[in-house]
Amino acid sequence: MDFFRKVLDIRDLIRLKYRKFQFVIDPVLKFILVFIGIHRLDASIGFNARLASLPVEIIVALIGAVVPVAITILLFGLIAIVQVFSASPVLALLAILIFAVLYCFLARFSGKYGYAIVAIPILYTFNIPYIVPLVLGMTANPIAAFPAACGVVIYNLIEIIKEVSGNSTVKSLDDALELYISVIDKIITRKEMFVAVGVFAFVIIAMWFIRKIRFEYVFELTVVLGTLINILGFAVAFLVFNIGGNMGGVLLGSIFSLVIALIVQFFRYTLDYTGVQRVQFEDDDYYYYVNAVPKFVGEVEAELAKQGNVDYTVELDEEMQDRDIPSSEENPAYESTGNGDENFYDAPDQNVENTDMNEDNDKEAESPLDEAIDEEANEFEKRFGK
Numbered sequence: 001m002d003f004f005r006k007v008l009d010i011r012d013l014i015r016l017k018y019r020k021f022q023f024v025i026d027p028v029l030k031f032i033l034v035f036i037g038i039h040r041l042d043a044s045i046g047f048n049a050r051l052a053s054l055p056v057e058i059i060v061a062l063i064g065a066v067v068p069v070a071i072t073i074l075l076f077g078l079i080a081i082v083q084v085f086s087a088s089p090v091l092a093l094l095a096i097l098i099f100a101v102l103y104c105f106l107a108r109f110s111g112k113y114g115y116a117i118v119a120i121p122i123l124y125t126f127n128i129p130y131i132v133p134l135v136l137g138m139t140a141n142p143i144a145a146f147p148a149a150c151g152v153v154i155y156n157l158i159e160i161i162k163e164v165s166g167n168s169t170v171k172s173l174d175d176a177l178e179l180y181i182s183v184i185d186k187i188i189t190r191k192e193m194f195v196a197v198g199v200f201a202f203v204i205i206a207m208w209f210i211r212k213i214r215f216e217y218v219f220e221l222t223v224v225l226g227t228l229i230n231i232l233g234f235a236v237a238f239l240v241f242n243i244g245g246n247m248g249g250v251l252l253g254s255i256f257s258l259v260i261a262l263i264v265q266f267f268r269y270t271l272d273y274t275g276v277q278r279v280q281f282e283d284d285d286y287y288y289y290v291n292a293v294p295k296f297v298g299e300v301e302a303e304l305a306k307q308g309n310v311d312y313t314v315e316l317d318e319e320m321q322d323r324d325i326p327s328s329e330e331n332p333a334y335e336s337t338g339n340g341d342e343n344f345y346d347a348p349d350q351n352v353e354n355t356d357m358n359e360d361n362d363k364e365a366e367s368p369l370d371e372a373i374d375e376e377a378n379e380f381e382k383r384f385g386k
Helices: 002-020 022-045 054-066 069-087 089-106 110-124 131-139 142-165 173-188 191-210 218-240 247-268 299-306 313-322 352-364 368-384
Strands: 277-282 287-292
Touching: 002 022, 002 247, 022 054, 022 069, 022 110, 022 142, 054 069, 069 089, 069 110, 069 142, 089 142, 089 173, 110 131, 110 142, 131 142, 131 191, 131 218, 131 247, 142 173, 142 191, 191 218, 218 247
Parallel strands: none
Antiparallel strands: 277 287
C-alpha cells in the first residue's frame, strides 16, 4: 500500500506540474507529435526529398504546435498531396478530391477528436493503432467511431497511392482514367481497411456500453475487455474473409496498447471501491439512487484539496453527465451518511438558517479569480451603468 501511495504522489506531482505549466507543455507536446507524424509521413511516401528535409519538417512542426487541430490535419493532407504530386500530378488530382471530401466530413470532429484522426496513420507505422480505439472507448462516446474510421481510411489511402504512384506512367487521357480506376478498385477491394474500420468501431461502441454497467473496477475491466474484443475481432475477420494478416503483430500491438490505455486511465483517476457510499436524493420529477465511489488521491492533492486549491467539481460533473446522472449544480439536494446508510434529504424543506449558512460557505469558497471577476464587473457597472 505504501508503494501505491508513492505512485499516487508521483502521479499527482506530474498532474500538478502539468496544470501549472500547461501553456508551455501543450505546445511542446504538439510540436513533438506533429514532427513525428510529418517525419513518418515523409518516410512513408518519400517522393519529394526537399519536403522530407529536416528544416522543412521542423518548420511544419512549429506551425502545427500553435494552430488548431483542424489546421494541423490540413497540413498533413497538403504535405501528402505535394508528395504525391512529385510522383504523379494526375494522381495528385484524385488525392485532392478524396482528401477534400474526407476533410469536409471530418470538420465537425476535428476539434474534439482531431488527434485521433492524425494518430491512427502515425501509429500504424509502429503497428500500434489499437491505442486509439481503446482510449476513445474509455473516454468518448460512440460517435468517436467515425473519426477513427477516417484515420484508418487515410492510412490505407496513402498506402494505395504510394503503391500506384511508383508504377504509373500517364501519357494520355486513357492512361489517367485507367490509373483512377485502378486506385478506386484497390480502395474498394482492400479488405484490411474495412476490417480495421469495423473492428475499431465495434471496440469503441462495446467499451462505451460496458463502462455504463455498474460494477467494481469498471474502467480497468473495460480496457481489458476492449483489448480482447480487438484481438478476437481481427482473428475472426482474418479467418472469415481469408485475409493473410499478421495475427502475431495484432496480438503484441494490442497488449502494448492495453498497457498504454491503463496508464491513461490511471492518470485520469483511480477509484477506491472500498469506500463506496450509497446516496439518495430527489428533485421535482425523480428520485435518484446513486453509488458514490471516492477517488484514490495522493498526499499532494489531498493537501491541496484541504487548502481549496484543487477543484474536482468539473471532472465529477462530466463523469455524472456521461452516466446520465444530474450534476451537483442541477441537483444539490442530496446527502449521504458516508458509511453506506441511507439518508433522505429534500431541498425544498431546508430552513432559512441552513440556506444562509450554505451561502456564506459559498462566498468563503470563492477563489481569488472569482473575486477579481466580481470586482471588474462592479467597476464596469459603476462606470457605464447596468
